[in-house]
Amino acid sequence: MSITINGELSNLEKKSLDQLVFRIPADDGLTPCSMPALHKHWAPRANFVTYVSLLTQYGRVKSGVELEEWQYNSNCFCKDMNFLLNCRHHEFWSYMVFQKTALAAVVSFLQRSTPFYLNVWSQIVQQQNIIEIYEQILELVLRIVCRLITNRESDEAWLSVEHQRELIYKNYLISVPMLFDLLMAVGDADPQNTAILRRIFDSLLRIEPNYKQDILAALSFFRTAFRSIQTQAENEGFEGAGGGDLDENAETPYDDVALYTLDCAYSLSVLLAVCPEVQALCAEIKLGQSIAQFYDNTIPFLYKNIFLINEAATSLGWLNMSRLEYLKAFRSIAYSFVEAAMANPVDSMPNAEQLIGLLTECLSEQTFVNDYGRLYPVELDVDILKQTCKNLDGFKASFIVQGYQQESKSTVDKNNPKPNKKTKNSSKLNNKNNQTLNKDTNISSSTAVAQERDIDLEVTSVLDVLPHLGTGFVRRILSRYNNGEEAIAAILENNLPPDLVNADQTEVYIPPDPQDKTYQQTGVKHFNVYDGDAYDVMTQDNPKCIIKQGKGMPNAPRDAAQMLDDKSDLAELKSRYQAYTLVSEGESSNDEYNDEYDDSYEALLESETRVVKSKQLKAGLANVEDVSDEESEDDQETAEDKSNLDAQTDRNKRLNFCENPEDIRARYEARRQAKWGNRNHGGNFDNNSKTRDVVGAPKGQGQDKDTLRNRDKKEKNKSSRANHNRKMGAAFKRSKGMMG
Incomplete structure (x- = not known):
C-alpha cells in the first residue's frame, strides 16, 4: 500500500504496477479509499489533437493557408505529446490503456x-521553422514508443515483463501496421535512426515473441500488394479500372501506383x-522469388506506360528508387543464408542449398538477373559457401555464377560508373537511378535486336488484336518495327x-513452295519435304546416315540381352528330338496299348441304371460283416480302414508312373459298396440287413436302446438330407437341368 507524502503519491514498497494500490480521499473527503495504480481514474483527459499531414496528394508540401x-x-500536437511524456508512470500507462484518444493521436x-x-524539404528550405516543428514531433512520438517498450523507469516506477506483454499485445498499444508506419517515418538514411529502429524491434520481439508471426503475415501481404500493383498498371486509364479519376495535380494516371510501389519497396x-x-x-513464403518476378515484369511495364505519357514525370524517379530498394531487399534475404552458413559451418549444407535454389529459381527473370548481378556479385557469395560448406555441389555453384555473370558482363557500359555507392543526397540518388535505367533500356533494346525473331509468332499476336488484317500486310509492317x-x-x-499507308490491308501471305527450292538445288523433282537433305538416299551417293535392315545397327556388337536371347543352337538339336516323336507299329496288336477296357468302363459308368446299382449293392452287402451294437465304434473302424487304404493307394500312386486300371476299378467298387452298405432307406435288401427304427414302441411302453440311438442320429443329421435342406436340393436340380 502506497502513501501520500506532501500531496505526492509514492511507492515506498517498490511494487510493480499491477500490484500497486494508492490511498486517495473519498468523495466525501473524510474516509480514504483504495485505487489501483492502473485505472481510468488516473486518465481523466479525453481530448487529444490528431496530427494533420504536411503533404498533399502525390508528395507535395502544403503552402499558403494550409501550411499555416x-x-x-x-504546435497543439506537440503540447499533447509532451503532456503524455510528463505523466507519471502509472498515469502514462493508464492513458495508453484506458484513454483510446491518446493512442489514436500517436x-x-x-x-x-x-x-x-521523399525529398520534400527542398521545397520549404526557406521555412526552417516548419522543418524544426516536424523533427520535434517525430522525436516526441519516438520517445513515447520507446517508453511503451521500457518496463523499468526507476525502482518505484516499473512493471513486470509478463504484465507489460499483456498490456502491449492485448490492448494493441503497438501493432504491426504501426511498426511499418514507424519504419517509414524514421527510415534508415542515418545510421543512428537504423540503430534506434533495431533496438525497438529487438526489444519488442523479446517482450512478445508472437510479433514474429504477425510480421510473417505482413510479409505475405507484400505478394498481394505486388499483384494489386500489376493489375492497376495494366488497367489504368480504362473506365472503371485503376486508381480512379485523374487528379489535377497528378502528372500521369500512374502516379499513385508508382508511389505505392516505392512505399512497399x-x-x-x-x-x-x-x-x-x-x-x-x-x-517460408518465397518472398525472394516474388520480388524477382515483380521486378522483371511489373516495374518495366509501369515505367514504359509512364514514359509514353510524360517523359519528365516525377514518378519515373520513384520507380528508379524502388528498383534499388527491391534489389537491396533481395540481397538481405539472399545474404541471410550466407551468414547462417558461416555461423554454423557444421550444418551449413541446408543454408547453402536454399541460397542455390533461390538464385536458380530467379534465373528466368533476365532483367532482375542483370541488375542484381552488376550490383551484388554472386561469385563472392558462392566462394564463401565453398569455403564453409565442403560438400557443396560445384556444378550447381558454377551454373549459378555463369548465369548471373553472362548478361551483366556483356552489357556493362564502361563509360558509366557502377551505382554501388550510397548517398544521402536524394538528388544525386535520382540522377544515379536515371543513369542506371537508361543503361538498362539500351541493354534491353540491344539484346532484343541480337535475338532471333519469331515472325510467325508475332503475326499471330497481332492478328489476335486486329483479326481483320491480312497476314501479308502484317508481315510487311513487322519488317519495319522491332516487335508486335x-x-x-x-x-x-x-x-x-x-x-504502307495506302497498302492493301487484306493482303494474304503465300509462303514459297519448298519443292521449287529443292528442284533448283538438286535437279530432282520429288514430292517429299525431306527430299534433297543430307539423308536423302535418292540424291546423295554417300548420305549422312546408316542404312540398316532388320533389328539393330549393322555390325553392332551384341549386348547381354541379345546373347541370352540367342536360340540358334536349338536348330541343331531339332532333328535329334524329332526322332522321339515317332511310334513304331508292330505286326501284332499286342505291341500297342489297348485302352478298350477303359473306354468300356467309362461307358458303363455313364449308362448305369438303378437296377444295376441295386444288384451290385446286394452283392456287396452279402460280403459285409454284421453291424455291431455300437455303431459309432464300427464307423471309427471303417474310417481307419479307409484311411489305411487311401494311404496305401497314395503310396502306390507315387511308385507307379501310370496306375493299373484294375486297381482303380477295384478301389472304386469297394468304396461304392461300403457307401451303400451303410445306408438303409427302410427297404430290406436281404434278410441280414437291419432297419434303423426311429418309430419304436407305442408311447408309454418304453423304447429300446437302438431306437433312442437312431432318433438321436436322425435329429443331428436331418438338416443335410431330405426336405430339411431345400437349398442343396434346388442346387442339385439345377445342376441336372431340372428347372421345373
Whole structure:
C-alpha cells in the first residue's frame, strides 16, 4: 500500500504496477479509499489533437493557408505529446490503456508522417521553422514508443515483463501496421535512426515473441500488394479500372501506383535491414522469388506506360528508387543464408542449398538477373559457401555464377560508373537511378535486336488484336518495327510508314513452295519435304546416315540381352528330338496299348441304371460283416480302414508312373459298396440287413436302446438330407437341368 507524502503519491514498497494500490480521499473527503495504480481514474483527459499531414496528394508540401493551419495544429500536437511524456508512470500507462484518444493521436502521426525517402524539404528550405516543428514531433512520438517498450523507469516506477506483454499485445498499444508506419517515418538514411529502429524491434520481439508471426503475415501481404500493383498498371486509364479519376495535380494516371510501389519497396528493405530475425521467415513464403518476378515484369511495364505519357514525370524517379530498394531487399534475404552458413559451418549444407535454389529459381527473370548481378556479385557469395560448406555441389555453384555473370558482363557500359555507392543526397540518388535505367533500356533494346525473331509468332499476336488484317500486310509492317507491340501501336495510331499507308490491308501471305527450292538445288523433282537433305538416299551417293535392315545397327556388337536371347543352337538339336516323336507299329496288336477296357468302363459308368446299382449293392452287402451294437465304434473302424487304404493307394500312386486300371476299378467298387452298405432307406435288401427304427414302441411302453440311438442320429443329421435342406436340393436340380 502506497502513501501520500506532501500531496505526492509514492511507492515506498517498490511494487510493480499491477500490484500497486494508492490511498486517495473519498468523495466525501473524510474516509480514504483504495485505487489501483492502473485505472481510468488516473486518465481523466479525453481530448487529444490528431496530427494533420504536411503533404498533399502525390508528395507535395502544403503552402499558403494550409501550411499555416498545419503549423498551428502541429504546435497543439506537440503540447499533447509532451503532456503524455510528463505523466507519471502509472498515469502514462493508464492513458495508453484506458484513454483510446491518446493512442489514436500517436497513431495519427505515424500514419500521416512524411516518408523519409521523399525529398520534400527542398521545397520549404526557406521555412526552417516548419522543418524544426516536424523533427520535434517525430522525436516526441519516438520517445513515447520507446517508453511503451521500457518496463523499468526507476525502482518505484516499473512493471513486470509478463504484465507489460499483456498490456502491449492485448490492448494493441503497438501493432504491426504501426511498426511499418514507424519504419517509414524514421527510415534508415542515418545510421543512428537504423540503430534506434533495431533496438525497438529487438526489444519488442523479446517482450512478445508472437510479433514474429504477425510480421510473417505482413510479409505475405507484400505478394498481394505486388499483384494489386500489376493489375492497376495494366488497367489504368480504362473506365472503371485503376486508381480512379485523374487528379489535377497528378502528372500521369500512374502516379499513385508508382508511389505505392516505392512505399512497399522501402518498407520491405528497411524492415529486413533493422530486423534480421525476419530474413529467415522470407524463405517460408518465397518472398525472394516474388520480388524477382515483380521486378522483371511489373516495374518495366509501369515505367514504359509512364514514359509514353510524360517523359519528365516525377514518378519515373520513384520507380528508379524502388528498383534499388527491391534489389537491396533481395540481397538481405539472399545474404541471410550466407551468414547462417558461416555461423554454423557444421550444418551449413541446408543454408547453402536454399541460397542455390533461390538464385536458380530467379534465373528466368533476365532483367532482375542483370541488375542484381552488376550490383551484388554472386561469385563472392558462392566462394564463401565453398569455403564453409565442403560438400557443396560445384556444378550447381558454377551454373549459378555463369548465369548471373553472362548478361551483366556483356552489357556493362564502361563509360558509366557502377551505382554501388550510397548517398544521402536524394538528388544525386535520382540522377544515379536515371543513369542506371537508361543503361538498362539500351541493354534491353540491344539484346532484343541480337535475338532471333519469331515472325510467325508475332503475326499471330497481332492478328489476335486486329483479326481483320491480312497476314501479308502484317508481315510487311513487322519488317519495319522491332516487335508486335510497336506494330499494333502504329496501326491503331495511324502512324504507319508512307509506303504502307495506302497498302492493301487484306493482303494474304503465300509462303514459297519448298519443292521449287529443292528442284533448283538438286535437279530432282520429288514430292517429299525431306527430299534433297543430307539423308536423302535418292540424291546423295554417300548420305549422312546408316542404312540398316532388320533389328539393330549393322555390325553392332551384341549386348547381354541379345546373347541370352540367342536360340540358334536349338536348330541343331531339332532333328535329334524329332526322332522321339515317332511310334513304331508292330505286326501284332499286342505291341500297342489297348485302352478298350477303359473306354468300356467309362461307358458303363455313364449308362448305369438303378437296377444295376441295386444288384451290385446286394452283392456287396452279402460280403459285409454284421453291424455291431455300437455303431459309432464300427464307423471309427471303417474310417481307419479307409484311411489305411487311401494311404496305401497314395503310396502306390507315387511308385507307379501310370496306375493299373484294375486297381482303380477295384478301389472304386469297394468304396461304392461300403457307401451303400451303410445306408438303409427302410427297404430290406436281404434278410441280414437291419432297419434303423426311429418309430419304436407305442408311447408309454418304453423304447429300446437302438431306437433312442437312431432318433438321436436322425435329429443331428436331418438338416443335410431330405426336405430339411431345400437349398442343396434346388442346387442339385439345377445342376441336372431340372428347372421345373
